[in-house]
Amino acid sequence: MTALALLGGCILALLGTAGLGALIAQRRGAGARVYGLCLAITAVATLAALASLAAPAEVAAYPIFMPGLGLHLRLDPLAAVFLVIVDLGAAGASLYALGYAAHEKEPRRVLPFYPAFLAAMNLVVLADDAYAFLFGWELMSLASWALVMAHHREAGNARAGYIYIVMASLGTLALIGGFGVLAAGAGGFASAGGGFDFAAMRAAHPGVAQGGIALALVLIGAGSKAGLAPLHVWLPLAHPAAPSHVSALMSGVMTKVAIYGFIRVVFDLLGPAEWWWAMPVLLLGGITAALGVLHALMERDLKRLLACSTIENIGIIFLALGLALAFRANAMPTAAALALTAGLFHAFNHMLFKSVLFFGAGAVLGATGLRDIERLGGLIHRMPVSSAAFLVASMAIAALPPLNGFASEWLLFQAIFISPELPQWGLKIMVPAVGTLLALAAALVAACFVRAYGILYLGRPRGPEAATARETDRYSLAAMIALCALAVLAGLLPGVVIDALAPAVHALAGARMPAQSGGAWLTLVPIADRNSSYNGLMIGLFLALVGLGSAALIHRLAGRRTRRARLWDCGYPGLGPTSQYSAASLSQPLRRVLGAVVFASSERVDMPDPGALRPAGIVKTIHDPAWEGLFAPIGIAVSYAAGKLNHLQFMTIRRYLGAVFVLLVALLLLVGVSG
Amino acid sequence: MHGLAFDIAHMLAGFLVLTSFMMLYQDRLSALINALAIQAAVLGASVAWQAVIQEAPHLYITALLALVFKAVVIPMALRRIIRQLGIHREIETVGGTGLTMLAGIGLVALALQVVLPVTAGSDAVAREDIALALSVVLLGLLMMVTRRNAVSQVVGFMSLENGIVLAATGARGMPLVVEISVAFSVLIAFIVVGIFLFRIRERFDTVDVQALDRFRGERR
Numbered sequence: 001m002t003a004l005a006l007l008g009g010c011i012l013a014l015l016g017t018a019g020l021g022a023l024i025a026q027r028r029g030a031g032a033r034v035y036g037l038c039l040a041i042t043a044v045a046t047l048a049a050l051a052s053l054a055a056p057a058e059v060a061a062y063p064i065f066m067p068g069l070g071l072h073l074r075l076d077p078l079a080a081v082f083l084v085i086v087d088l089g090a091a092g093a094s095l096y097a098l099g100y101a102a103h104e105k106e107p108r109r110v111l112p113f114y115p116a117f118l119a120a121m122n123l124v125v126l127a128d129d130a131y132a133f134l135f136g137w138e139l140m141s142l143a144s145w146a147l148v149m150a151h152h153r154e155a156g157n158a159r160a161g162y163i164y165i166v167m168a169s170l171g172t173l174a175l176i177g178g179f180g181v182l183a184a185g186a187g188g189f190a191s192a193g194g195g196f197d198f199a200a201m202r203a204a205h206p207g208v209a210q211g212g213i214a215l216a217l218v219l220i221g222a223g224s225k226a227g228l229a230p231l232h233v234w235l236p237l238a239h240p241a242a243p244s245h246v247s248a249l250m251s252g253v254m255t256k257v258a259i260y261g262f263i264r265v266v267f268d269l270l271g272p273a274e275w276w277w278a279m280p281v282l283l284l285g286g287i288t289a290a291l292g293v294l295h296a297l298m299e300r301d302l303k304r305l306l307a308c309s310t311i312e313n314i315g316i317i318f319l320a321l322g323l324a325l326a327f328r329a330n331a332m333p334t335a336a337a338l339a340l341t342a343g344l345f346h347a348f349n350h351m352l353f354k355s356v357l358f359f360g361a362g363a364v365l366g367a368t369g370l371r372d373i374e375r376l377g378g379l380i381h382r383m384p385v386s387s388a389a390f391l392v393a394s395m396a397i398a399a400l401p402p403l404n405g406f407a408s409e410w411l412l413f414q415a416i417f418i419s420p421e422l423p424q425w426g427l428k429i430m431v432p433a434v435g436t437l438l439a440l441a442a443a444l445v446a447a448c449f450v451r452a453y454g455i456l457y458l459g460r461p462r463g464p465e466a467a468t469a470r471e472t473d474r475y476s477l478a479a480m481i482a483l484c485a486l487a488v489l490a491g492l493l494p495g496v497v498i499d500a501l502a503p504a505v506h507a508l509a510g511a512r513m514p515a516q517s518g519g520a521w522l523t524l525v526p527i528a529d530r531n532s533s534y535n536g537l538m539i540g541l542f543l544a545l546v547g548l549g550s551a552a553l554i555h556r557l558a559g560r561r562t563r564r565a566r567l568w569d570c571g572y573p574g575l576g577p578t579s580q581y582s583a584a585s586l587s588q589p590l591r592r593v594l595g596a597v598v599f600a601s602s603e604r605v606d607m608p609d610p611g612a613l614r615p616a617g618i619v620k621t622i623h624d625p626a627w628e629g630l631f632a633p634i635g636i637a638v639s640y641a642a643g644k645l646n647h648l649q650f651m652t653i654r655r656y657l658g659a660v661f662v663l664l665v666a667l668l669l670l671v672g673v674s675g
Numbered sequence: 676m677h678g679l680a681f682d683i684a685h686m687l688a689g690f691l692v693l694t695s696f697m698m699l700y701q702d703r704l705s706a707l708i709n710a711l712a713i714q715a716a717v718l719g720a721s722v723a724w725q726a727v728i729q730e731a732p733h734l735y736i737t738a739l740l741a742l743v744f745k746a747v748v749i750p751m752a753l754r755r756i757i758r759q760l761g762i763h764r765e766i767e768t769v770g771g772t773g774l775t776m777l778a779g780i781g782l783v784a785l786a787l788q789v790v791l792p793v794t795a796g797s798d799a800v801a802r803e804d805i806a807l808a809l810s811v812v813l814l815g816l817l818m819m820v821t822r823r824n825a826v827s828q829v830v831g832f833m834s835l836e837n838g839i840v841l842a843a844t845g846a847r848g849m850p851l852v853v854e855i856s857v858a859f860s861v862l863i864a865f866i867v868v869g870i871f872l873f874r875i876r877e878r879f880d881t882v883d884v885q886a887l888d889r890f891r892g893e894r895r
Contacts, residue, residue: 654820654823657816657819657820658820660816661816661817661819661820664813664816665782665785665813668785668786668789668813669785671789671793672785672788672789
């Protein structure tokens with residue numbers, strides 16, 4: 001049995017599990033069965049995908065689905081990379097859900113859709129024709145929408161689901177248009193299958209104009225799913241509304257499927273690139289990265305904070321893809337390989353640590369029932385294991401060496417440093433500019449996760465929920481620890497991951513990064529020895545040595561006796577938990593400096609009139625530029641047009657008939673004149 | 676033989692268009708219904724001739740249906756309706772007969788201009804039939820648009836349907852079941868419209884559709 005047949009079987013098995021979930025959702029132990037099956041199937045799929053990372057492309061066609069087109073599947077190294085991301089993330093989420101499912105009040109709203117969601121994501125990655133791709137894409141949107149709506153009675157979730165389905169429909173519409181342009185270039189309806197199979201699109205190279213239109217449409221379609229600014233507005237609403245293991249999947253995995261769609265179309269199907277195609281991708285990537293993390297910094301809802309941070313990471317990945325496009329268009333394959341490797345590596349890394357972070361948020365939510373970090377705190381004492389996992393994942397996402405986030409972002413910066421060799425002045429100026437945005441974002445992420453971790457786990461509990469929290473169950477902990485271990489391993493041994501990505505990168509960029517596993521001491525050398533190199537293992541060992549050594553030294557010199565004394569309270573008695581730093585106060589300097597420009601944020605002291613009995617307060621207002629600059633005007637325009645068109649529903653019968661008649665005659669005239 | 680077959684088919688179809696024009700300028704309801712009956716009879720003859728030259732016996736059934744229902748039953752029913760409504764002597768003011776006729780001529784020219792180039796490759800009988808059938812359909816629609824009286828709108832609809840049947844029988848190999856279902860759906864539509872006419876009459880004391888617009892408070 002080939003790997004492709006096995007993976008196709010996995011999709012069918014997941015769909016079968018979805019059916020089973022619908023049947024047994026009401027019974028006891030249904031969650032354990034469904035998630036256990038999902039875990040087993042996705043584990044098999046992960047192994048199959050891992051085994052085919054370096055295998056030659058394998059195709060299969062089945063005479064089902066679209067008449068005249070059939071169902072085409074293809075397993076090439078790129079698909080294998082993303083299948084590893086999808087199925088590893090899905091396996092982690094399923095393992096986590098084995099424990100987390102106990103919190104689910106209405107399992108029949110989750111159990112049927114969860115396996116269908118997984119199957120759809122696998123189908124998108126394996127699809128080799130536009131119809132199967134879009135079918136999988138829509139199934140993915142709908143299944144995840146159903147999961148977002150699982151807790152539809154909670155305030156705000158219905159609105160989140162509505163905005164999500166509108167944005168998903170918009171994205172699919174754009175993708176349909178993009179594939180239509182490509183199919184027209186590939187022979188259109190004159191060819192067998194209508195030019196809709198990817199093999200035909202790959203063989204045909206669209207012209208500059210067609211390619212540009214397809215790129216713009218795919219950027220909208222995949223970008224709206226991934227959360228590219230300014231199409232990111234649904235993401236902080238919808239991702240947190242779903243149950244936590246689904247949030248992890250949507251943030252960590254589904255956005256990667258969108259990135260896969262972008263890479264598949266732009267790097268694989270579009271053929272040779274024009275250099276200016278890179279510019280919108282770079283610009284949007286840079287803006288997304290900075291905007292996403294600024295949003296995350298202002299956020300006080302833990303899951304929304306994580307969703308905003310996903311936007312930032314999507315920006316980083318798109319930046320890498322834009323760089324790879326620029327290098328590839330200028331026949332610099334090794335540099336393109338470096339940028340593309342950085343992008344794919346970061347996609348893999350983000351899947352790992354964002355899943356852990358959402359699992360941690362789910363553990364906190366399960367233990368306290370709260371997502372508002374202003375009411376939590378001190379959880380490190382109550383939830384020691386999950387707080388350790390959250391810490392490792394926070395360090396990884398903040399790109400601290402020796403963890404995996406650092407490795408991929410370091411590779412991306414190496415690629416940015418090659419950019420002065422690009423011949424076009426536009427790119428020469430633009431790449432360092434977006435590189436600056438990236439550097440800003442990287443620094444702000446660190447601030448953001450210091451804030452998140454510090455407020456959540458350190459200090460003293462800010463409420464009774466946090467004070468009485470209990471550590472989460474062992475399945476959830478196992479999932480968090482397993483993915484954390486992978487994140488640490490990928491950080492210590494980045495060369496292994498880079499070599500695993502090499503076949504996929506080679507197929508798309510025309511070259512690969514130098515083989516890393518043979519180097520001395522497993523040092524990472526992206527270009528050549530004389531430029532720069534990085535050794536995660538060495539840094540890890542050094543940090544461990546220094547850290548443990550200094551800890552031992554301090555303990556030896558300081559003695560083991562613990563003293564407890566009263567805090568110095570500056571002469572201000574009665575320090576309570578509310579006098580600690582709060583999330584809002586930690587981010588206040590950044591909100592003043594950057595928020596005033598980006599979010600037009602303002603603060604106002606609300607002082608009650610003399611004699612009024614309400615407390616004084618500080619009122620903060622934040623405006624989302626994407627929402628108010630883009631979506632609100634569109635909404636106003638749509639409702640204005642709807643109000644005007646409403647008259648059409650109240651015309652007289654004769655006017656209706658007249659309208660039909662006039663339109664018919666006009667169309668016939670058109671045919672008559674043109675024919 | 677072939678030339679003659681074509682000529683007769685062409686003549687019958689042309690006659691159908693002529694009856695459509697007759698309907699356009701009839702401002703008396705009873706005369707309008709007579710014109711509809713003539714058109715249906717011509718349609719029956721045309722379909723029967725198609726059955727002869729296509730050697731398709733099932734078309735005789737269609738022709739018979741056209742004759743019995745469209746030329747006899749429906750006109751009789753319509754006459755009954757207008758007599759019961761007491762509008763059989765009424766004269767409907769047709770806004771600008773000359774203008775309507777000119778528009779109708781334009782529509783026939785348009786139909787010929789559209790259909791003849793498109794069907795260049797096909798059989799001559801089918802080409803002419805489809806071109807003239809489209810003319811009949813457009814003229815029926817024109818009548819529905821220009822008339823105010825609900826009964827004459829029904830007549831326009833029936834004439835439109837005659838055009839559709841002509842097109843369907845002119846093309847070779849149209850299955851009988853399609854024609855029967857079209858005829859049947861038109862019959863149902865006729866019954867429903869007939870019932871509605873009485874309901875409208877009961878409610879508003881007129882079958883002038885302007886009354887409905889007034890009732891809804893529409894500005895004209």
